[in-house]
Amino acid sequence: MASNRTFTMIKPDAVEANHIGHILAMITDAGFTIKAMKFTHLSRKDAETFYAVHKERPFFGELVDYMISGPVVAAILEKDNAVADFRNLIGATDPAEAAEGTVRKKYAESKAKNAVHGSDSDDNAAIESGFHFSEREIVG
Ligand code: CMP
Numbered sequence: 584m585a586s587n588r589t590f591t592m593i594k595p596d597a598v599e600a601n602h603i604g605h606i607l608a609m610i611t612d613a614g615f616t617i618k619a620m621k622f623t624h625l626s627r628k629d630a631e632t633f634y635a636v637h638k639e640r641p642f643f644g645e646l647v648d649y650m651i652s653g654p655v656v657a658a659i660l661e662k663d664n665a666v667a668d669f670r671n672l673i674g675a676t677d678p679a680e681a682a683e684g685t686v687r688k689k690y691a692e693s694k695a696k697n698a699v700h701g702s703d704s705d706d707n708a709a710i711e712s713g714f715h716f717s718e719r720e721i722v723g
Contacts (some may be wrong), residue, residue: 587629595653596696
């Protein structure tokens with residue numbers, strides 16, 4: 584059964600461009616409830632650990648440098664079918680391929696600076712949520 588939670592980050596490019604409010608409005612308008620949220624600046628170790636699954640990829644260094652270039656908003660979101668529905672809301676990794684009306688189509692600069700992260704599976708949603716939040720930071 585699909586889990587009802589996913590994890591997101593509003594990334595440094597979108598924070599810098601003052602899109603936090605617009606993106607949160609899109610998320611809540613789409614029916615997601617915020618269960619936890621923080622504004623934080625990742626350390627290099629944080630970013631390397633969070634994206635460890637990509638460490639052999641050629642873009643890993645660029646990805647880590649970018650993710651520590653400024654603050655991010657991290658959040659746990661709840662909705663039926665959260666992982667899949669959130670990925671539909673944000674659109675394809677590359678904004679050039681993202682559908683009209685998606686967060687990345689509207690706000691992403693490029694495939695690297697792509698405005699938002701969304702978990703790609705229920706297992707990763709749980710791992711990523713646990714990386715950023717303790718149980719007592721999550722609203723029951
Ligand atoms: P995200 O959904 O956070 O998951 C992995 C991230 O790696 C992705 O969004 C992009 O920001 C980044 N990424 C994926 N492919 C590339 C690429 N070809 N070049 C640069 N960054 C990439």
